[in-house]
Amino acid sequence: MNASETILDNLPDAVLLVNAGGIIIYANRQAERLFGRAAAALQGQPFGFPLRPHTEQEIELLRAGHLVTAQLRANEVEWQGQKASLLSIRDITKQKRTSNELDEQRQRLEITSEENAQFASLASHDLREPVRKILTFSGRLLQHELQPEVRDLVERVASSANRMRALITGIADLSSVGRAEPVFEQVDLSRVLAEVCGDLELQIEETGASISRGDLPEIEAVPGAMYQLLLNLVANALKYRRDGVAPSITLRHLPAPEGWVEFSCSDNGVGFPNSEAETMFQAFRRLHGKQFEGTGIGLALCRKIVDLHGGSIRAEGRPGEGATFYVRLPERQGA
Missing domain, CATH: 3.30.565.10 (Histidine kinase-like ATPase, C-terminal domain)
Structure with missing residues (x-):
């Protein structure tokens, strides 16, 4: 094993060398782990994916019956006197799964948030009319001659209804922000x-x-x-x-x-x-x-x-x- 192969063999990512015909001519130890096959078995096999030099690609591999998502980057090099592509391949299956789970969770939260906003809007709308009636009739009562203790009770009812009206308006305002496209x-x-x-x-x-x-x-x-x-x-x-x-x-x-x-x-x-x-x-x-x-x-x-x-x-x-x-x-x- 020469110095170049020693360096490649100790890199944390899987590394393949593919010749101009698309055939694998070298595989390091991480490539053996990624593909689940010995380096000798990989060499001489077609790589099977189109290569776009200097561009990150996402590919899917089948390993032991399980789908693996990998990130691939190819660079053009000269290897032992011939033109080849140096492929750096990283297993991103866990990161991809986590990202998908986060996307799904975000979508669920957005749906829940929208449902909560709709509920708050509908609830505040339905509550306005009963509160309006409480304020109307308590106001009418206060226009009459009432015993002091009765007036005090009616004023408390009116005060509570006013606070309820302010709260309903506030909930409606809070739920409305951001619902429509600004x-x-x-x-x-x-x-x-x-x-x-x-x-x-x-x-x-x-x-x-x-x-x-x-x-x-x-x-x-x-x-x-x-x-x-x-x-x-x-x-x-x-x-x-x-x-x-x-x-x-x-x-x-x-x-x-x-x-x-x-x-x-x-x-x-x-x-x-x-x-x-x-x-x-x-x-x-x-x-x-x-x-x-x-x-x-x-x-x-x-x-x-x-x-x-x-x-x-x-x-x-x-x-x-x-x-x-x-x-x-x-x-x-x-x-």
């Missing part, structure tokens, strides 16, 4: 933020809030989704305020890598421990319990919207000092 357009985030502040004008006046708005960038996005994102961030800052302290909210355009945009939304509210920074994006997760009204869906909806656009959102906070949310989005979709 239509991306050029969106001016400064203009969207102005619309949000206009719609929240009453809350801003009631809380005495001040909102500092820097020039936010233009991006390619779903306009309605950007409105929901900014609405939830600003409304969140207004809601989680400290007693006796007017909310101070600042939105800034931040530096970002090329092809990306980033902005932040900061407030001086109740804040939160940084250890909870990730869990607060989970649906129905409410850090402050019953201290503040809400459904625990707003930030989950923000995360879902940002994911839909291929971006990221994170939060930082300090209890009693406020919170900052950082949003990073691609400037162009599919770029």
Whole structure:
């Protein structure tokens, strides 16, 4: 055995040499294992697969009655004075099986996710009418003269129904994100933020809030989704305020890598421990319990919207000092 054969024999992949006529003229030890035949038995046999030099190919072999998937790469060489093809062959059966299983699992998860979204949408639709009736009739009752204890009970019913309505709306919003094929357009985030502040004008006046708005960038996005994102961030800052302290909210355009945009939304509210920074994006997760009204869906909806656009959102906070949310989005979709 010469030096070249010694090197080839100790490579981790199966190696064959095939002459210009397609006949195997050399096989190393790994080739014996891959094909289940001795090197002497392989030599002199036609390889049987077309070769495309410098290109990875996938081939299937039959070994001991079992199908084996292998990755093949061919290179043109000169061997003992004649032109030949050096074939490097790797058994990828396990990797291929794992990849197929992952694909099947992903498909099952996609089907399950779509079924869950459809169920949430249908359930929220069916629940709206009973809640509407509860609110209508409790409202009518409150228009009459009632004993104090009766009025208190009816007001509790109405309050619970309002929370239920908000929860149903939130579930419907959460399930709807990403179901339809998104239509991306050029969106001016400064203009969207102005619309949000206009719609929240009453809350801003009631809380005495001040909102500092820097020039936010233009991006390619779903306009309605950007409105929901900014609405939830600003409304969140207004809601989680400290007693006796007017909310101070600042939105800034931040530096970002090329092809990306980033902005932040900061407030001086109740804040939160940084250890909870990730869990607060989970649906129905409410850090402050019953201290503040809400459904625990707003930030989950923000995360879902940002994911839909291929971006990221994170939060930082300090209890009693406020919170900052950082949003990073691609400037162009599919770029």
